[in-house]
Amino acid sequence: MKEITQKIIALTVNGRAYEIPVGDGRTDMPESETLAHTLRDRLELTGLKIGCDQGACGCCTVIMDGRAVTSCMTLTMDCDGADITTIEGLADRATGELDGLQQAFLDNCGYQCGFCIPGVIMTAKALLNENPEPTEEEVREALAGNYCRCGTHYTAVESIMAYVDQNRKKREEQV
Ligand code: FES
Numbered sequence: 310m311k312e313i314t315q316k317i318i319a320l321t322v323n324g325r326a327y328e329i330p331v332g333d334g335r336t337d338m339p340e341s342e343t344l345a346h347t348l349r350d351r352l353e354l355t356g357l358k359i360g361c362d363q364g365a366c367g368c369c370t371v372i373m374d375g376r377a378v379t380s381c382m383t384l385t386m387d388c389d390g391a392d393i394t395t396i397e398g399l400a401d402r403a404t405g406e407l408d409g410l411q412q413a414f415l416d417n418c419g420y421q422c423g424f425c426i427p428g429v430i431m432t433a434k435a436l437l438n439e440n441p442e443p444t445e446e447e448v449r450e451a452l453a454g455n456y457c458r459c460g461t462h463y464t465a466v467e468s469i470m471a472y473v474d475q476n477r478k479k480r481e482e483q484v
């Protein structure tokens with residue numbers, strides 16, 4: 310008799326390994342589940358927000374294998390073996406100290422209600438990982454898919470540019 314093997318999706322999220330059984334959607338994950346719901350509902354990583362749930366607002370952005378992705382438009386079934394970072398993964402795991410980009414948003418009052426900010430920060434983080442010294446225009450372009458109902462785009466961009474400047478100065482001091 311042929312042995313039935315259950316499909317398991319392996320994810321690494323914020324440095325921790327998870328195995329998610331695929332099934333009928335009762336206790337196991339249905340094939341139609343998106344990464345946004347897996348992260349929030351199964352792994353209890355509620356930092357990412359679901360705004361539109363259709364790829365239009367950027368609130369659910371996480372970094373997957375180095376790229377910013379909208380997790381509401383990504384099926385978890387398609388993420389087997391992926392390395393994912395959510396907003397919870399940015400702070401220092403041992404001390405809890407915030408990542409410098411998160412701190413820059415606090416220092417520069419880069420948000421109002423904060424709903425969009427996890428997505429904004431993860432989008433900016435993916436950009437900065439590739440390009441540590443982006444121009445303001447490049448930052449604005451990267452954030453084109455992140456909407457903020459409070460209208461804090463200006464202060465978000467200012468916070469990111471303050472962080473870029475701060476890092477540039479640190480690098481110059483080390484030369
Ligand atoms: S909730 Fe994913 S893009 Fe809006």
Ligand code: FES
Nearest residue numbers: 421423425457459
């Ligand atoms: S700070 Fe409120 S939605 Fe952006």
